[in-house]
Amino acid sequence: MNVFVIRGGWMWRIVLLFLFFISAYIWYSFQWNVTTAFSASETNPIREIHMVTGEFKTVTADGKEIESYRFSPGTIFLKKGEKVHLQIYGVNGDEHPVIVEGTDIQATVKKGEETVIPLQFEKEGTYRLICLTHTDYEQNGPMIAYIVVD
Ligand SMILES: [Cu+2]
Numbered sequence: 297m298n299v300f301v302i303r304g305g306w307m308w309r310i311v312l313l314f315l316f317f318i319s320a321y322i323w324y325s326f327q328w329n330v331t332t333a334f335s336a337s338e339t340n341p342i343r344e345i346h347m348v349t350g351e352f353k354t355v356t357a358d359g360k361e362i363e364s365y366r367f368s369p370g371t372i373f374l375k376k377g378e379k380v381h382l383q384i385y386g387v388n389g390d391e392h393p394v395i396v397e398g399t400d401i402q403a404t405v406k407k408g409e410e411t412v413i414p415l416q417f418e419k420e421g422t423y424r425l426i427c428l429t430h431t432d433y434e435q436n437g438p439m440i441a442y443i444v445v446d
Pocket residue numbers: 365389391392393427428429430439
């Protein structure tokens with residue numbers, strides 16, 4: 297009648313098996329949470345970044361009106377290879393013809409309209425989004441946004 301007797305060696309193996317299932321359960325639960333987070337972003341793989349065209353305006357002590365156009369936010373961050381839709385809404389300024397330096401990307405942002413610029417960079421670095429109308433302070437600029445890719 298040795299069949300139902302658990303000897304020392306077997307007891308040890310049962311404890312190990314129990315620990316294995318406990319660890320597997322904890323590991324599986326953790327994996328499940330990670331998977332959920334990833335599948336949520338997979339439903340919308342193209343990230344949207346919203347930007348507006350803005351304007352600083354003031355009058356100097358001698359009565360001269362000065363102004364400067366800006367992109368807001370002035371810096372955006374992308375991961376290398378990431379697909380992004382840069383959506384620029386024209387608030388101040390009638391029209392801003394823009395380029396991304398070092399690429400063939402060009403577009404025009406018009407007042408009251410949203411311009412969508414698809415972006416994807418395979419090389420790390422800082423790229424400049426430049427308005428060709430407002431290039432320096434004499435042209436009410438410089439209107440430049442920085443695209444940081446890393
Ligand atoms: Cu501009």
